[in-house]
Amino acid sequence: MVSKIYIILLFFITFGVNAQNLSIVQPSVVVVPFTTTGQDALSLYETKFEYRAIINEINHSINNRGSFMPQDLQEIISRIKENTVLNEINNVDIDPTKRILDNVSADILIKAEIYIFNENSLNSVQITLKAIDKASGKTMFASPLLTSPSFKTNDFAYLAKRVLSEGDAIGAFCNGVTNAFQNIALNGRSIQVIFETNSTSVYKLDDEDKEMNTFGDLIIEWVKNNSFKGYYKIRTQSPKQIYFDDIKIPLSSSDGHNYDVNTYAKELRKAISDICLKVKGGERPKISTPLISNGTIRFYIP
Secondary structure, X not given: OEXXXXXXXXXXXXXXXXXXXXEEEEEEEEEEEEOOOOOOHHHHHHHOHHHHHHHHHHHHXXXXXOOOEEOOHHHHHHHHHHHHHHXXXXXXXXXXHHHHHHOOOOOEEEEEEEEEXXXXXXXXXXXXXXXXXXXXXXXXXXXXXXXXXXXXXXXXXXXXXXXHHHHHHHHHHHHHHHHHHXXXXXXXXXEEEEEEOOOOOOOOOOOEOOOOOEHHHHHHHHHXXXXXXXXXXXEEEOOOEEEEEEEEEOOEOOOOOEOOHHHHHHHHHHHHHHHHHHHHOOOOOOOOOOEEEOOEEEEEOO
């Protein structure tokens, strides 16, 4: 018999970066169960001893490495339960995955896919770990498939420990995540931005200002001047859409505060308003709040 559950480790990162030195303050970690089978992952954690044991051992192993400090999952579950009640009162339907992510602020998701095998009274576990940059949805680092020997035991914490300690697999994984994060800190985080017009758009991407710069030209110029180290890539450009499939943004602002995709979207929203005035003048138009999901910002031109 094989049971399967996905687990997400979420790394809360505080950091500071300058040109000569990269300093990452020790992040905190919380292990959150997640499934793709339609099961309520949080109920699995609360009702299934084997999954709690494995999660707790992952926490323990990470904590022993000294790289990250795990936080209390039960506090997050309590917050989710409270917000779930409020959503039900307001008739808001939220899927389990979104419910988890809405209640946790994180920079890095570590997905741990866990298999539990039982055959002839022998138990074993397999774990694979994958680090995902939450802002962009891109994979940062992944472990190989880690497998424990089969034992006649129900001590799933021991089985998880065997998996994670064999060849110092957890150490290699934590080092890989740290190196990947340092690379992002040095070279910027990748996001996608899409600008589109629709049937209600008054402004068009091929509208021109007095210097014959199109609306699209001005957007591209702003992105160039405000991306990290000037890095950006355009997938498509037409009178109806400009699709940046890779824009680099910093992890911290010039004053040392955290900088994320929401901060970039806020600045970009102001820039679109300024561009509208430059192209047509008149009153400042209302700019709709952009849609932000999985590291992608989608703007509809007013």
